[in-house]
Amino acid sequence: MPLIDWLLAPLSGASTHQIAPWVSWHARFMVLGWGLLLPLGALMARFFKVTPSQGWPLRLDNKFWWHTDRGLQWSGVVAMTVGLVLAWRGAQGATELARIHAVAGWVLCAAGWAQVLGTLLRGSSGGPAAPQMRGDHYDMTRRRLLFERVHKSVGWLCVIAAIGVIVLGLVMADAPRWMLVVMGLWWGLLACAFAVLQKRGRCIDTYQALWGPDPIHPGNQKPPVGWGVRRPFD
Numbered sequence: 001m002p003l004i005d006w007l008l009a010p011l012s013g014a015s016t017h018q019i020a021p022w023v024s025w026h027a028r029f030m031v032l033g034w035g036l037l038l039p040l041g042a043l044m045a046r047f048f049k050v051t052p053s054q055g056w057p058l059r060l061d062n063k064f065w066w067h068t069d070r071g072l073q074w075s076g077v078v079a080m081t082v083g084l085v086l087a088w089r090g091a092q093g094a095t096e097l098a099r100i101h102a103v104a105g106w107v108l109c110a111a112g113w114a115q116v117l118g119t120l121l122r123g124s125s126g127g128p129a130a131p132q133m134r135g136d137h138y139d140m141t142r143r144r145l146l147f148e149r150v151h152k153s154v155g156w157l158c159v160i161a162a163i164g165v166i167v168l169g170l171v172m173a174d175a176p177r178w179m180l181v182v183m184g185l186w187w188g189l190l191a192c193a194f195a196v197l198q199k200r201g202r203c204i205d206t207y208q209a210l211w212g213p214d215p216i217h218p219g220n221q222k223p224p225v226g227w228g229v230r231r232p233f234d
């Protein structure tokens, strides 16, 4: 079938396609980490702090997002690191594209690890259910505000930049066309999911998701961090 033949052919249209095994494993791990797990983790973190059937704000602090998000972000970082180790020293930088891919790839992975470091430095939690009421998150201290601003903006920038780095990698490796088609469809699906969930008002402020809308809580006197974040009872 002409369509199947077209999809199976390399992007350049060449009749043969051969790449070193380390390149295919590098690509698989990077697509798993930066193409699949980390964007899904970001979506979960944004839209599933409160689930539709939870009965919020009567039932607070739904742990579903916390566990899935942490699982996705951590496994994404591990997959990315394996992908990086596989590519390390394999690169020859023979073309301009390869050099751009390598520099952008290193920056992206450094930013990924900086995100992990940021979460470790985000301070204490606190709140009515914790042994100590006072905490960086409960009080929305400068430290917590800085973490949320930096982690959210760097995180989304990385998710978007990763699209470019993955496309560059596929073009450099002259991958079969179906790979680019599948990735394009997947990113399209993620973008639609983002738009629908955002429109439905599912991006609820983390602070209120955890402690509810009562103005007695100190963080409710400060505006939420980030674009399009909703506080349904304000």
Ligand code: HEM
Pocket (backbone or CB within 6 Å): 038, 039, 041, 042, 043, 045, 046, 070, 073, 074, 077, 112, 113, 115, 116, 119, 148, 151, 152, 154, 155, 156, 158, 159, 206, 226
């Ligand atoms: C592996 C350790 C990580 C942990 C424990 C973690 C934890 C968190 C937490 C607690 C939040 C919620 C912040 C808030 O709303 O107050 C969050 C949000 C977010 N994380 Fe991570 N994160 C990790 C790694 C990453 C990485 C590597 C990325 C890079 C893509 C990332 C991207 C994001 C994004 C984009 C958001 C914001 C979602 C929104 O718009 O609300 N995270 N993460």
Ligand code: HEM
Pocket (backbone or CB within 6 Å): 023, 024, 026, 027, 028, 030, 031, 034, 084, 087, 088, 089, 090, 091, 092, 093, 094, 098, 099, 101, 102, 103, 104, 105, 106, 108, 109, 162, 165, 166, 167, 168, 169, 170, 172, 173, 175
């Ligand atoms: C966001 C995902 C990706 C990241 C972060 C990334 C990162 C990197 C890095 C840092 C290097 C250079 C390693 C060194 O300095 O020794 C590299 C090289 C390479 N990557 Fe990726 N990569 C990604 C996705 C891909 C994909 C999907 C492919 C497709 C096959 C690919 C193919 C290659 C190739 C062929 C090289 C060697 C380039 C050369 O010879 O100079 N990468 N990658």
